[in-house]
Amino acid sequence: MTDAVVSDRAVPVYQTAEFERRLRRRYAAEKRFRLYGIAAIGLALGMLAVLLGSVVAKGYTAFWQHELRLEVFFDPAEIDPQGTRDPAVLAQANYNTLARNALQSVLTDAGSRDARRAAGDLLSVGAAFELGRMVMDDPSLIGTRRVVSLPVSDEVDQLLKGNVSRALPEADRQITDRQLAWIEQLEAKGDLVSRFNTRLFTNGDSREPELAGLKAGLLGSMLTLFVTLVLAVPVGIAAAVYLEEFAPKNRLTDLIEVNINNLAAVPSIVFGLLGLAVFLNFFGMPRSAPLVGGVVLALLVLPTIIIAGRASLKAVPPSIREAALGIGASRLQVVTHHVLPLAMPGIMTGVIIGMAHALGETAPLLMIGMVAFIVDAPSGFTDAATMLPVQIFMWADSPERAFTERTSAAIMVLLGFLIAMNALAVILRKRFERRW
Amino acid sequence: MVAQTQIQARADARPQGGVAPAVKMEARGVKVFYGAKQALKGIDLDVRDRQVTALIGPSGCGKSTFLRCLNRMNDTIDIARVEGLMTLDGQDIYDRSIDVVQLRARVGMVFQKPNPFPKSIYDNVSYGPKIHGLAAGKDEMDEVVEKSLQRAGLWNEVKDRLREPGTGLSGGQQQRLCIARAIAVSPEVILMDEPCSALDPIATAHIEELIDELRANYTIVIVTHNMQQAARVSQRTAFFHLGEMVEVGDTEEIFTNPHDERTQGYITGRYG
Ligand SMILES: Nc1ncnc2c1ncn2[C@@H]1O[C@H](COP(=O)(O)OP(=O)(O)OP(=O)(O)O)[C@@H](O)[C@H]1O
Ligand SMILES: [Mg+2]
Numbered sequence: 001m002t003d004a005v006v007s008d009r010a011v012p013v014y015q016t017a018e019f020e021r022r023l024r025r026r027y028a029a030e031k032r033f034r035l036y037g038i039a040a041i042g043l044a045l046g047m048l049a050v051l052l053g054s055v056v057a058k059g060y061t062a063f064w065q066h067e068l069r070l071e072v073f074f075d076p077a078e079i080d081p082q083g084t085r086d087p088a089v090l091a092q093a094n095y096n097t098l099a100r101n102a103l104q105s106v107l108t109d110a111g112s113r114d115a116r117r118a119a120g121d122l123l124s125v126g127a128a129f130e131l132g133r134m135v136m137d138d139p140s141l142i143g144t145r146r147v148v149s150l151p152v153s154d155e156v157d158q159l160l161k162g163n164v165s166r167a168l169p170e171a172d173r174q175i176t177d178r179q180l181a182w183i184e185q186l187e188a189k190g191d192l193v194s195r196f197n198t199r200l201f202t203n204g205d206s207r208e209p210e211l212a213g214l215k216a217g218l219l220g221s222m223l224t225l226f227v228t229l230v231l232a233v234p235v236g237i238a239a240a241v242y243l244e245e246f247a248p249k250n251r252l253t254d255l256i257e258v259n260i261n262n263l264a265a266v267p268s269i270v271f272g273l274l275g276l277a278v279f280l281n282f283f284g285m286p287r288s289a290p291l292v293g294g295v296v297l298a299l300l301v302l303p304t305i306i307i308a309g310r311a312s313l314k315a316v317p318p319s320i321r322e323a324a325l326g327i328g329a330s331r332l333q334v335v336t337h338h339v340l341p342l343a344m345p346g347i348m349t350g351v352i353i354g355m356a357h358a359l360g361e362t363a364p365l366l367m368i369g370m371v372a373f374i375v376d377a378p379s380g381f382t383d384a385a386t387m388l389p390v391q392i393f394m395w396a397d398s399p400e401r402a403f404t405e406r407t408s409a410a411i412m413v414l415l416g417f418l419i420a421m422n423a424l425a426v427i428l429r430k431r432f433e434r435r436w
Numbered sequence: 437m438v439a440q441t442q443i444q445a446r447a448d449a450r451p452q453g454g455v456a457p458a459v460k461m462e463a464r465g466v467k468v469f470y471g472a473k474q475a476l477k478g479i480d481l482d483v484r485d486r487q488v489t490a491l492i493g494p495s496g497c498g499k500s501t502f503l504r505c506l507n508r509m510n511d512t513i514d515i516a517r518v519e520g521l522m523t524l525d526g527q528d529i530y531d532r533s534i535d536v537v538q539l540r541a542r543v544g545m546v547f548q549k550p551n552p553f554p555k556s557i558y559d560n561v562s563y564g565p566k567i568h569g570l571a572a573g574k575d576e577m578d579e580v581v582e583k584s585l586q587r588a589g590l591w592n593e594v595k596d597r598l599r600e601p602g603t604g605l606s607g608g609q610q611q612r613l614c615i616a617r618a619i620a621v622s623p624e625v626i627l628m629d630e631p632c633s634a635l636d637p638i639a640t641a642h643i644e645e646l647i648d649e650l651r652a653n654y655t656i657v658i659v660t661h662n663m664q665q666a667a668r669v670s671q672r673t674a675f676f677h678l679g680e681m682v683e684v685g686d687t688e689e690i691f692t693n694p695h696d697e698r699t700q701g702y703i704t705g706r707y708g
Contacts, residue, residue: 248514317551320551320553320554321512322512322545322551323547323551323552323614324563325509325512326540326545326547326618327540327541327544327617327618327620327621328540328544328564328567328568329563329567330537333567337567338553342554
C-alpha cells in the first residue's frame with residue numbers, strides 16, 4: 001500500500017525542490033537561533049565586564065595609601081613631663097605636637113604657628129593616634145628618635161595618586177600652594193611612599209577616608225550571615241523535606257505552598273519592618289545587632305531555600321524511594337539515607353543563592369538600625385554592627401573625593417567575600433555529589 | 437500466533453497429590469481505589485507457601501496494584517485506598533497493630549526497572565540488614581552480603597568489585613543486585629513486578645533460573661507479560677482482567693485447559 005503511494009509521485013518526496021527549500025529554512029532558523037544565543041551571552045558578558053571593569057578601575061587605587069616617612073623625636077617633655085609613665089598621662093599627651101615638630105625640622109619655612117598647622121594638615125588626624133598607640137604599647141620609646149611611617153591626609157593621598165590635578169588653581173583644590181611645595185619637597189626626598197592599605201581591613205568606619213576601614217562591615221556581615229545560615233538552612237531543609245516527603249497533599253498544604261512562593265516575592269524592606277515590629281519592639285532585642293539582622297535575613301532567604309530544596313527533592317527519582325521502602329526502610333530512613341543525600345547538591349545551590357542574596361541586602365537592615373556609623377568592629381552577636389553593602393552605601397554617600405575609590409574598593413571586597421562564600425559552597429556541594 | 441504447543445508448563449517438582457500446600461498470603465475481596473477510580477474490584481487469591489505464583493493479564497488490569505497491596509506499597513500513594521482483607525500467615529496485614537516497616541522486611545519487592553541505590557554494590561546489599569540490625573559486626577555483614585549475592589547468582593561477577601557503584605552494572609546484573617538486596621533481609625515472600633521486562637533473553641534466563649532456585653526458600657509472586665515465562669517459572673497462575681481476577685489455578689492447567697474464554701483468548705494471544 002505505502003509503496004503505491006510513494007510510486008504515485010514522479011519524484012520521491014525527499015528529493016523535491018519544496019523539500020530542499022524547507023531543509024534550507026530549517027538550517028537557517030537553527031543558525032539564527034544559535035546566533036541569538038551567542039549574542040545574548042556576549043551582551044551579558046560585556047555588561048559584566050563593563051561593570052567589573054569600572055569598579056576595579058575606580059577602586060584598585062584604594063588598596064594603596066601614601067605614608068610619610070618621618071623621623072620623630074618622642075620628646076619626654078611633651079609626652080610625660082613628670083616621668084610617671086602612667087598610662088593615663090601617656091594617653092592624654094598631645095602627639096600632634098610631636099608630628100609637627102618632626103615636620104618643622106624637615107620642611108622649609110614651617111616655623112610659624114600658622115605654617116606648623118598647615119604642615120600638620122598634610123598628615124592624617126590618625127597620625128597622632130598612631131604615635132600615641134606606639135608610645136603606649138612601648139613606653140621605652142620616650143626619649144628616642146625613630147623613623148616612623150604615618151598616614152598622610154586623604155587630600156594629599158588623592159593628589160599623589162593623581163586623582164586631583166596639581167595644575168588646578170589654588171582656590172579649586174583643598175591643598176594650598178605652600179602645602180603643594182612641601183609635598184613636592186618630600187616627594188623629591190623619597191619620603192612619601194605608597195604602601196598596601198592595611199587600614200582598609202583593620203579599621204572600622206571613620207569620617208576620615210584615609211582611616212576608614214571595612215573591618216566593622218566585614219565582621220558584621222560574617223556574624224549576621226552566620227546567624228542567617230544557622231537559622232535558615234536547617235529550618236529551610238526541614239520545611240522542604242516535610243512539605244515534600246511527609247505532608248499530606250491537601251488544601252492546607254496547597255495554601256502553604258502558595259504562601260511560600262509569594263513570600264519569596266515580598267519586597268525585602270517588608271521583612272525589615274517585620275523585624276522592627278517583632279524583634280525590636282515586641283521582644284526588645286537590641287538595635288543594630290547582627291543577631292536581629294541575621295534573623296531578619298533568615299526569614300528573607302527561607303522561601304528561596306525551601307523552594308530550591310523542594311525542587312531538588314522532587315527531582316530524586318521515585319524508584320529510589322520505592323527501593324528503600326521495599327526493603328523495609330521507614331520513611332525517615334528513606335529521606336535521611338537516600339533522598340536527602342541525592343538532593344543535597346540542589347539544596348546547596350538554593351543555599352548559595354539565598355546566602356548571596358542575604359549578603360547583598362541593605363533595605364531590611366535600614367529598619368532595624370544596622371545602617372549605622374560603626375567605628376568599633378562588633379565582637380558579639382548583640383554588639384552594634386553594620387554590613388558590607390550598608391558600608392558601601394554610606395561611603396558612596398560621603399562627599400570626600402577619597403571615598404569614591406574606597407566605595408569601589410569596598411564593592412570589590414564584597415564581591416571577593418561573595419566569591420569566597422560561593423567557592424566554599426561549591427566545594428561542599430562537590431563532596432555531596434554522587435554518580436548515578 | 438503464539439503456538440500453544442510451545443508453552444510447556446514446568447511440572448511442579450514437589451508432589452501435588454493429596455496434601456494441599458500451606459497458604460502463605462491470602463486476599464479476600466480486595467478493592468483498590470485511586471481517587472474515584474476503582475482499579476481492583478474485589479480480588480480473592482491465595483498465595484501458596486514456597487511456590488511461584490504468576491499474575492498475568494493485559495496492561496492496566498491491576499496486576500501491579502494487587503502486588504503492591506501485598507506489602508502495602510500502596511500506602512505511599514496518597515490517593516490510593518485499599519479495602520478488603522489481606523493476610524500474611526493468617527494475620528491481617530492492614531491491621532493497626534502491624535508495623536508496615538516490619539511487614540516490608542518480611543515481604544520484599546523487586547521492581548520492573550532495576551533500581552539499585554547510587555551506592556556501592558556492597559552497600560546496596562548491606563543496606564537492608566543494616567537498618568534491620570540483622571548482622572552484628574563487619575564479618576557477619578560480609579557473610580550476609582556474600583550469601584545474598586551468591587543466591588542471586590551475581591557473586592562471581594562482582595566479587596572483585598564490591599566497592600564499585602551498583603549503577604555501573606549492566607541491566608541484568610542490576611536486576612540481580614536488586615534481588616540480592618531483597619534477599620539480604622531474609623524475607624518470607626518476594627514480590628516481583630515484571631523483573632525481566634528490561635532484560636535480554638540471556639539475562640532473563642538467568643533470572644528465571646534464579647527464581648526457580650529461590651522457590652526452595654521463599655514464596656514468590658511474579659507479574660509478567662511473558663506467557664512462556666509464566667509457564668516456565670510458576671506453579672500457580674492467576675489471570676487478571678479489568679480489575680478482576682478471572683481465573684486462578686495450577687499453571688499447567690491454566691495454560692493447557694483454561695476454563696474462562698477470556699483467559700484462553702489472552703494466553704493464545706488473541707487479545708490483550
Ligand atoms: N498511582 C496511580 N494513580 C492513579 N491511577 C493509577 C495509579 N497506578 C495505577 N493506576 C491505575 O490503576 C489501573 C491498574 O494499574 P496497574 O498498574 O495495577 O496495572 P498493571 O496491570 O500493572 O498494568 P501493566 O501491565 O501495564 O503494568 C490502571 O488503570 C492505572 O491507570
Ligand atoms: Mg504493572
